[in-house]
Amino acid sequence: MLAALGRSVYRRRLAVIVAWVVVALAGAVFGGSVYDRTRSIDPLPAGAPAAVAQDRLDALSPEGDRVVAVISGRDVNAIELINSVTRIAFEIRDMAGVAAVEDSYTSGMRQISRDGTSSLITVELDPGLSDDEALRVADRVREALLRIDAPDILVGGELLAEREFGEQAVRDAAVGESVALVCVAILLALVLGGLVAGLLPLAAAVGAITATLLALTGLARLLPVSEYAVNVVTLLGIGLAVDYSLLMIARFREERAADPRAPLAELTARTVATAGRAVLVSGLAVTAALVGLFAFGEPLLAAMAMGGALVVALATATGLTLVPALVATAHRRIPAAGGWPRPGRGPAQRDGAGALARLAAFAQRRPGPVALAAAAGLLALSVPLLSAEFRNSDVRALPAASEARQTYEKVQNDFADPPKQPLTVLAEADPAALTTLFDRVEQLPGVSDVFVRTGLPPGVGVADVVPAGPADGPEAQRLVDTLRGLDAPAPVLVAGPAAELVDGKRSVAERLPLALAIIVLATGVLLFALTRSVVVPVKAVLLNLLTLTATMGVLVAVFQWGWGAGLLGFEPWGALDLTTPLLLFVFAFGLSMDYEVFLLARIKEEWDRRRSADRAANDRAVLAGITATGPVVTTAALAIGIVFLGFVLGELVAVKEIGVGMAVAVLLDVTVVRGLLLPATMSLLGRWNWWRPGAAAAEPAAPEAVPVG
Structure with missing residues (x-):
């Protein structure tokens, strides 16, 4: 099927390119208006206790901004x-x-x-x-x-701060994308050996992003879209489009070098049939990770999942259609070798092998110590995660020069009794019981003041409870649980920042197993379909989770503890945004699986060519696959690392967290995990890597008829 798609794209290559150009122009003209349609989205689902309490308060005694x-x-x-x-x-x-x-x-x-x-x-x-x-x-x-x-x-004030956040998000996106795309263009031109070849992945990235912005503009008329989601989705779109383009270009060059006399139509078909399968599986794996966001049932995460699914689908579409069309049109401007090893070199001829292949060869010589040391290093980086503090971002996420942030900080620092957002307690009972209840509340530990509201209907009591310490700090969060657990004549409803945070954390904790199950099961099935192995998918998921915990540990040290805050240009506020680990998990897991698919697809192809019960055959297949695809993964990682670091230049702390987190995740994944842990563990397992129910590990199976890319 993919080979037929490749031939069809070749025959209609000019029409394919024109169609994407039209989409890109429409996205450039109309897609930018998505920022005018974005809005702040309530992070809590409608049924959360804090949301229910706030709805009841708004009905009884509405307050304006x-x-x-x-x-x-x-x-x-x-x-x-x-x-x-x-x-x-x-x-x-x-x-x-x-x-x-x-x-x-x-x-x-x-x-x-x-x-x-x-x-x-x-x-x-x-x-x-x-x-x-x-x-x-x-x-x-x-x-x-x-x-x-x-x-x-x-x-x-909160209203003006929200507007500043949206405007800053647009500025950060413009700066980050501009810097990143220029740097990536230079990198790709150098690595691919020419300006035209280097611009092909960027053309795919532009096509995917503009098409996504156009689609989001239309969806924003029907569903809420967050400006934060647009920024994060842009990051993912650039990364995936560049990754898929590099894989397709590399495979085309290899097919062309292996059979110089083959017609261009056949070379395009082979490229799409092999590398295209890896692109398709990768796109499905990243989409599966995004589906996991829906499991949390939160409007903000659902909006990001929707945007992410769009950009993944469009990046996959560009990889399977636009990139082959561009390659077929500009094939004479794509150098034969460039910075990558020449096809046909065996694992023993590693004088020109990439860094990933050299790491893999080292790991295979000492698989046990390398696997132990690499795993221990990642676990050591994960240790700060044990002291992680997660909160909802507030005005402190804005840059230090923000007027809204300066106003907030001056109020908090210069006034003896600064106004703070209290916990609002609501109960419905007879007046005597309400009086007793609020007297008890005033005596609770962690309560600074209690102000009982007047002018409410009979039998309804509302009190603003001012917590000691920050409005959403640990003491205020404990106070929420205490208030809700009071032995009162009627249920006690609690609203306010700390209540929202408590509900958000509880919702994440309750739904995390379901989200993990969706992501792990879906990616496991896809990797099984790709490798026909049970062991390889399980190992891939475990390695990805190890990368993520190490990345989160680094983020805690940087953004919560403040290590390197001056270098990155932000002021730590003692916590990470509650959505950061969720978004990082989904996006980093998706991109890590992206590289996993690229490598495993080629390793499986090499194994099918030489499989036997001999351990050396497994090691040779692993090293040959990494030698062939490693330079693609390395270049893709450098490119996406530059993209994410470009967003570190922005001013919003929440976006910096995602940018730094993704850059760290990609760095750890490509070096420690793909370069050391993957080949070391595959060497340790030997032929058991390819075990599946009903197939004896020691018996070589017949090669598959169709190679994978």
């Missing part, structure tokens, strides 16, 4: 300042869409900084405003606040 301003730089008792703040405060109160204004001069709230040079103004917007209307009112409020007669004025 808040704009917070810090007025600094002069004595708070100066007459000119008092007059200016008073005038602006009354002006804001008269604005349509403003519900309330609290300041130190015209309302009962007196919020003055410790040094007496700053005061706080809080503006609550009408809760009935839509998101767009609230932003327009917030902008008018901000313009008015900036007219106050004071040297320094900072304006922030």
Whole structure:
């Protein structure tokens, strides 16, 4: 089937290229508008306890978004300042869409900084405003606040912070993609031996990304799409498209060198039939990993899974159609050898072998010690994961120069009793029982203050419980469980940042086994179909999991502990974003499986050519497969590493976490896992690598009729 696809693509190569060019142009013109359609997505599923509590609170006593301003730089008792703040405060109160204004001069709230040079103004917007209307009112409020007669004025709040996050995500994507694509173009031109050959993988990447943006623009009319998801999906699209292109180009060069007189149509068919199978299996494996995100049942992860599935499908489509068409059209501009070993060289002729083949040869000479040392090293890198702290990203994820972040930090650092998002407790019972309940709450350890709300219907009690320490810190999280577990006359509902975090962690923990089962089962089945072995898929999954735990350990050391924070240009906030391990697991697992498929497909092909009960035959097949495909994997890893490091140049800490995490995962996977652990363990297992039920390990099976790529 794939060979027929290759012949069809060859015959219609110009039509295929034109079709992708049209898609790319449409994506470039219309796909960019996806950023205008993105929105913040609630990370919790609708049925989460914190979400249920918040819905009930919104129905009883809805609250609008808040704009917070810090007025600094002069004595708070100066007459000119008092007059200016008073005038602006009354002006804001008269604005349509403003519900309330609290300041130190015209309302009962007196919020003055410790040094007496700053005061706080809080503006609550009408809760009935839509998101767009609230932003327009917030902008008018901000313009008015900036007219106050004071040297320094900072304006922030959650609503403005969310907008800054979206705008920064767009800027980070533009910078990261531009830098990464230029660097990758230079790398590929050098490795492939020519500018045209080097630009072919980038053409595929551009086609996949623009097509994905176009599709997301259409989907954004029907479903919520996060700007964060667009950034992360772009990373994955570039990586996969470059990987698939390199594999197809390498196989074409090999087929052409092995049979120089073969017609170009036949060379294209052989390339798609062999390397195309690896591309197809890899795309299915990465898609299976993305399906695992749906198992968590969270809207944000579901949106990312949707975008990821789109880009994987389109990257696979470019690998199977656009790349063969481009190669068939520009085949004369693709050098015969370039930087890769010439086809036909055996494992013994390793003077020109790549770094991966040299590592593999070393591992095969000392398989036991190498496997033990490599596994121990990865486990050592995993140790920091034992102290990992995961939280939902807040305004601190913005760059230090962000006005919203500066406002938040000034409020928290300069005011003796800074406002914080409390835990809101709701219960429905008779008034006496509610009074008793809130008295008990006030005495609980970890409670700083309790403010009981008034003006509610009879039998409904709501109290804002201010936790000691950070609003979503460990003490606040313990307090959530304590409040929910109180022996009360009615269920106690708890909302607030800490409650959302507790529910998010619990949801992940409960659904993680299902997600793992989906990913492991699907990838195991695909690898079994590729290798006809039970042992190889199991070993591949275990090695990938070891890579992921080591990567997460490095991320904890860097982003939670702050090792190298100055070099990477961020300020640690003592935790990792809760979505980071999930996204990293899916994307890193998918890309690791990508390289696994590339290598195993060729190793299986070599094994089918020389299989026997002799251990040396297994070792020769492994080394021959790595020698042939290792340079592709190495180049692909360098390219995708550059792409991910390009996103480290961005300012959003959450995106930096993904960029650094993916770069570390790729580095560990290609060197330690594929270069050392894979060949060492395959040498230790020998012919048992290819065992499956019903087939004796010692008996060589008949070679398969169709080689795999």
